[in-house]
Amino acid sequence: MTQSRWLPYALIAPAMVFLGIFFIVPLVQTIMLSFQGGSGFGLENYSKMVGDLNFGLAIKNTFLLVLTVIPLQVGLALAMGMMLQKMTAGRDVVLWIWTIPLGVSDLAAGLVWLALLQNTGYINSMLFAMGLIEGPTPWLNSETPVTLFVAVVLAEVWRATAIVLVILVGGLQLIPKEFGEAAEIFGAKPWTRFTRITLPLLKPSLQSALILRTVLAFEVFAVVYALGGRNFPVLVGEAYVWQRENQNYGVAAAYAVLVMIISLAATIFWLRALRTKPEAQA
Amino acid sequence: MAGIVIDRIAKSFGAVSALKEVSLEIADGEFVALLGPSGCGKTTLLRIMAGLETRSSGRVLIGGRDVSDLKPYERGLAMVFQNYAVFPHMTVYDNVGFGLTMQKKPKDVIDRQVKKAAALLHIEPYLERYPAKLSGGQRQRVAVARALAVEPAVLLMDEPLSNLDALLRLEMRAELKSVLREAGTTTVYVTHDQTEAMGLADRIAVMHGGKIVQIAPPTEVYSRPASMFVGGFVGSPPMNFIPVEARAGSVALGGQTLAAPRASGALTLGFRGEDVTLAPPGEAMPFTVRVAEPMGSHLLLTGRIGDAVVRVVAPPASIVKAGETVGLRLDPDRIVFMDAATGAATDLAA
Ligand SMILES: Nc1ncnc2c1ncn2[C@@H]1O[C@H](COP(=O)(O)OP(=O)(O)O)[C@@H](O)[C@H]1O
Ligand SMILES: [Mg+2]
Numbered sequence: 001m002t003q004s005r006w007l008p009y010a011l012i013a014p015a016m017v018f019l020g021i022f023f024i025v026p027l028v029q030t031i032m033l034s035f036q037g038g039s040g041f042g043l044e045n046y047s048k049m050v051g052d053l054n055f056g057l058a059i060k061n062t063f064l065l066v067l068t069v070i071p072l073q074v075g076l077a078l079a080m081g082m083m084l085q086k087m088t089a090g091r092d093v094v095l096w097i098w099t100i101p102l103g104v105s106d107l108a109a110g111l112v113w114l115a116l117l118q119n120t121g122y123i124n125s126m127l128f129a130m131g132l133i134e135g136p137t138p139w140l141n142s143e144t145p146v147t148l149f150v151a152v153v154l155a156e157v158w159r160a161t162a163i164v165l166v167i168l169v170g171g172l173q174l175i176p177k178e179f180g181e182a183a184e185i186f187g188a189k190p191w192t193r194f195t196r197i198t199l200p201l202l203k204p205s206l207q208s209a210l211i212l213r214t215v216l217a218f219e220v221f222a223v224v225y226a227l228g229g230r231n232f233p234v235l236v237g238e239a240y241v242w243q244r245e246n247q248n249y250g251v252a253a254a255y256a257v258l259v260m261i262i263s264l265a266a267t268i269f270w271l272r273a274l275r276t277k278p279e280a281q282a
Numbered sequence: 283m284a285g286i287v288i289d290r291i292a293k294s295f296g297a298v299s300a301l302k303e304v305s306l307e308i309a310d311g312e313f314v315a316l317l318g319p320s321g322c323g324k325t326t327l328l329r330i331m332a333g334l335e336t337r338s339s340g341r342v343l344i345g346g347r348d349v350s351d352l353k354p355y356e357r358g359l360a361m362v363f364q365n366y367a368v369f370p371h372m373t374v375y376d377n378v379g380f381g382l383t384m385q386k387k388p389k390d391v392i393d394r395q396v397k398k399a400a401a402l403l404h405i406e407p408y409l410e411r412y413p414a415k416l417s418g419g420q421r422q423r424v425a426v427a428r429a430l431a432v433e434p435a436v437l438l439m440d441e442p443l444s445n446l447d448a449l450l451r452l453e454m455r456a457e458l459k460s461v462l463r464e465a466g467t468t469t470v471y472v473t474h475d476q477t478e479a480m481g482l483a484d485r486i487a488v489m490h491g492g493k494i495v496q497i498a499p500p501t502e503v504y505s506r507p508a509s510m511f512v513g514g515f516v517g518s519p520p521m522n523f524i525p526v527e528a529r530a531g532s533v534a535l536g537g538q539t540l541a542a543p544r545a546s547g548a549l550t551l552g553f554r555g556e557d558v559t560l561a562p563p564g565e566a567m568p569f570t571v572r573v574a575e576p577m578g579s580h581l582l583l584t585g586r587i588g589d590a591v592v593r594v595v596a597p598p599a600s601i602v603k604a605g606e607t608v609g610l611r612l613d614p615d616r617i618v619f620m621d622a623a624t625g626a627a628t629d630l631a632a
Contacts, residue, residue, distance in 0.1 A: 085435075176365065181361075186381035
């Protein structure tokens, strides 16, 4: 029996309608909004955004965060994934525990780390009780940008490394063990096997994980907001401030469009950088 | 070049005993096939030799050196895997040169060895290609070339031809044999295909239930199987077995009197389908034909002697029809007697 030609389209239609209503329409609206200023259609919102005091800082902070957090997360997830591959007993339990932070929302994660790190937090109390500090030490205000940054990095790594791990573990399991064994037989030491065999064969999974994580990392907001408020401006945080506090939807939309463009650029970057030549595919 | 000694190797996976004190000596340059049904422990034994699997007890010696606790690459061997394990992200050239690159050999040495191995396996035209662009047979050649490029003292192969189609398998089998003969490499070849083992090996080690049940040259394994299991597993059609009774040191079978290894008692008589001649029914053992299959080179007859199913190979021009009863005369030099209870061969001389 030949299938009717419209059946595949009928089957994906609901998904397309959903995507249209809840994604494409708001997207187009946002883009339109970003070009609508008090004096009509133009770049007014964008010049306001760029002219703002916090703009440069938000760009710098966001990129600094992404460039610190992503390598840490990928490195950690790779190490954890390779450890899991070596384990036989209790592997699933360890994987399960490692992925618990995935179930915690980013705001909740920020609050957890706030409870640990604020002036009267657990860590301060503990250090004080051990006699290591004189009194409550502030780590998260504008006078301590380094510790604030470190705190945000810690919280982000704790919260979102697991998603990279899950993708990489899936990829590692797809690599037949004979590849590693053949390499071992022919004299490749563990590190060589990792760099010459495992990493290249893991490239497709690494690519997915990096695209997903980079896009999400450029949207970082709740953790930063919980820990530092506006002491550590980031792009999405600025969009939020313009929308909520300044009630200026146009500039907020301009920020949103900027984040989208950066995310698209990052995606294209990873698609190119980690391309597997079609003939070299497994 | 090196011989291999496997000294009482045993292996259990938890409660499952995969190998039960297996011992085997392989001479320098010899080609030994490990033959047995699926799950009998062939792969496990090969992987223990390679150092990819730990052993529960026993020793492995290669070239007189105890390698039991050495890493795979310290044992001086190469391996060909069932699914080839040719690296998909490297060109054929880099695949074949992988072992030499790992040994940090100079570029010109690598180049020379890669070209030599490639020539041996006829894969020179594909050296710059990626494996995904090759057929199964070509990938298999790459895997063998990669193993031979390091000029190993010992080559281990685990069912290297089982993923190829029948015609290609036949072609590769002959080619492997000539290539390895030329290289003079000590080879252990795992297979569950008895024709492969027969065709390739100097000696066949037949495995069953984690033990080697017979180790002998192919013709001996074929005509003098050590047990009913070996006779039934090796050869197509398998060896025929019929229950007989010895009286006064001989067995009487439809007009034939055959010397028996025992004075009296129950025995199992084994004979190959081609070691019989057809005779008129009254003058020999009566054989009731159920099915006659003309195979071109011969006529395959399946039927019964008493209650035992028997397969007989008759000349292609024989005129025998299903339902007919014919006489079978056995070649007394080519029969074997097995103990009826244990199934083990009872040597005539004993
Ligand atoms: N990693 C393993 N864990 C548990 N049991 C195994 C493992 N590898 C093999 N076995 C068992 O050991 C026996 C022999 O397996 P194997 O050597 O692969 O047989 P063959 O290669 O002859 O088919 C089988 O019963 C198999 O189930
Ligand atoms: Mg096997």
